[in-house]
Amino acid sequence: MLETLKEIVFKANLELVQQGLVIYTWGNVSGYDPDSKYVIIKPSGVDYDTMKVEDMVVVDLDGQIIEGSMRPSSDTPTHLELYKEYPSLRGIAHTHSMWATSFAQAQTGITPYGTTHADYFYGPIPCTRELTQDEVTSNYEINTGRVIIETLRQQAIQPLEVPGILVGHHGPFTWGHSPENAVHNAKVLEEVAKMAYRTVAINPKAEPVPQYLLDKHYFRKHGKNAYYGQQKGDE
Amino acid sequence: MLETLKEIVFKANLELVQQGLVIYTWGNVSGYDPDSKYVIIKPSGVDYDTMKVEDMVVVDLDGQIIEGSMRPSSDTPTHLELYKEYPSLRGIAHTHSMWATSFAQAQTGITPYGTTHADYFYGPIPCTRELTQDEVTSNYEINTGRVIIETLRQQAIQPLEVPGILVGHHGPFTWGHSPENAVHNAKVLEEVAKMAYRTVAINPKAEPVPQYLLDKHYFRKHGKNAYYGQQKGDE
């Protein structure tokens, strides 16, 4: 079942490695099928170079395994929380990529300093608060999803307009309109994190990109008046 | 028409990726044919790994499409402003390369600290001022070209002597006597930006290269008394 989506999720997981975002087993990508309400995700702790498409695990939104002989990623409950809250998401990626993780470890969000950021993220990329001891001891992976949702709500962020977040002391989660798009956004987040760090290192008084330039770049690529790419509204 | 130049522009665009200056669709190169006064440029938002030579778009200096079935790069009006002002340019490249973009986001030009810079850029590489809200809201891409020209004029820079600039909060534009040369200068700009950052990090009181050493290196490679390379005046 869902063979096409399995193939897409499988390839999106490999793409994490090819883009230099993941070593060993330090990441996972899932995809969501809105018709069946099933999620397909990487198995836990399996090496990327021996993983096969048939190792992908199908679970429902309660985390019950529907198909697959392996245990799903230990981060599966985090993915499920996000799909339940935001059914418009079609893919989620989690990595420990170097720069995004360093910002997460520093409990610091990523300020938009230029058009590279504005082309993909419509505003700052937030960092969640630290989880409490209770939140970590019980249902840790579910609570990771919940603190992401809490942060997006508090900052009134539409998840597809700022398609990624840093989980404090942990690392980035990104999402998108497909599993591949979630990986694409994971790569962009890594690049803009690196650029943001260097911008401030070059000029400690660097100012964020003006709002009107953020608007211009975001909306020339996204939404109904977009004119970047080959189709109206193409991304 | 202009099949040779199309091939050159196509390959110069791929070279941006091979040199590590561009990921995804984050760059573009154009070439200018002074006889026809036509410009050939990359199509908008097309992936480098599926792009073909026949996808290159031919436009005139007013931006009218002369040949090609795809939309030209959304940055085309910036290129056209520069070719109209400086007809000696034969190629222009735009990237979001890491270090040059970080300087642009920091609104900081690149000081020449050594002979690597002096071999290619005859003086500091400027950063433009921020565009105003009006300049961004209407004719943004044209105004990007105009602020480049304004900056070069104010600093009395001959564009082929300092073949690149940083657009504030955005990224680098470089140019040259051919599309390949524009890409070559984009790579050099990236390297000298990285070196300049590290020079100051090693020694916050680092001094610029003395003018006489800048002169020596620039003129041993460029102009009628050049003695670097295999031809008099060879670059």
Added chain:
Amino acid sequence: MLETLKEIVFKANLELVQQGLVIYTWGNVSGYDPDSKYVIIKPSGVDYDTMKVEDMVVVDLDGQIIEGSMRPSSDTPTHLELYKEYPSLRGIAHTHSMWATSFAQAQTGITPYGTTHADYFYGPIPCTRELTQDEVTSNYEINTGRVIIETLRQQAIQPLEVPGILVGHHGPFTWGHSPENAVHNAKVLEEVAKMAYRTVAINPKAEPVPQYLLDKHYFRKHGKNAYYGQQKGDE
């Protein structure tokens, strides 16, 4: 004799190069066979690209060559001290990898700032004190092993729970339940060193990961209640 372990040690040495941890001859890996009490180690100063499996040297715990026509790595006495003290170790790796070595040169241990560190190292990664002149002049390589043991004892560290250390002014040693695992830990140490540096550069007041989050991540991967991976207690 011990042909399987020779092959494993040989491949683990090559893996150091493939993982970007070693250039030229700047590293070595050994393996320990608890039945024979023999150690297999890389020969001294041999290039990785010409080295063959039969060049591996077999020594006993007193450093006597049991098999092999080449001299063993000059760091062999350090490895032997560690195997004698901690017979549960099955592999040891030494590198001059960039970030771990820079921390060692700075005489600075690596603070755990996030879950990437916690997934592998159950607490800070220590840096040994400087060796004294006497310790360097006589039996230098043995004393290198001894200062590692001294440091682990003083900090009450179980070596398989913090599978690596920095030797001051020198570089990292890592270990594990196999030669491959020692190399894996060398790679992880390098990554968490880089992340720790950047975390502090982003936020000089960055706080270590809370103990309860360190516990959670370490124990979800290691020990009898582990639930990461495909087997109970699988790493």
Added chain:
Amino acid sequence: MLETLKEIVFKANLELVQQGLVIYTWGNVSGYDPDSKYVIIKPSGVDYDTMKVEDMVVVDLDGQIIEGSMRPSSDTPTHLELYKEYPSLRGIAHTHSMWATSFAQAQTGITPYGTTHADYFYGPIPCTRELTQDEVTSNYEINTGRVIIETLRQQAIQPLEVPGILVGHHGPFTWGHSPENAVHNAKVLEEVAKMAYRTVAINPKAEPVPQYLLDKHYFRKHGKNAYYGQQKGDE
């Protein structure tokens, strides 16, 4: 003539690119034949990917072309000054490698902070003073050689014990007992420059490696009591 040395010099030049020390035409390697007193060097401004072994240029110590149809590297007079002063040198390499050049631009030598440095360089790697206007205007390349010799003399350095130097505002020159060894030392210089920078960034009060540890590591690899590698005194 000197066909073997030509081949060695040719390959050593290509090795600069493979080691990531040189892009475009930003480097050169020469070799010295003590019998004929001839020097073989890369031609000026020729791309590494089209260069052939027969393009190597043979010159005498006065810079007269003995064989070859191309102009020798514009830095040839610098190489010749060094071979004339130090006939024990058998190869010299010049690059604009990132970290070494950044230290040169900062007019800052490289302090030995650990054993990686001590394995190859017996003490700090100096940076020359700035050349004067007169020294640059006339005989620039000869004066570059002379300021290297002046610096080594003032600091009482035996060139084969500290096989490299930084020329202020310019970049590194390294040398050795063969052209390949000069390239090897160029790579090591780059790595120890990077490590030194990061050591100080991690700990601004980092202390140099103690003299007794510098001695230990240098002399276990070099000289008559060396015990690193497969031969007595092998490097």
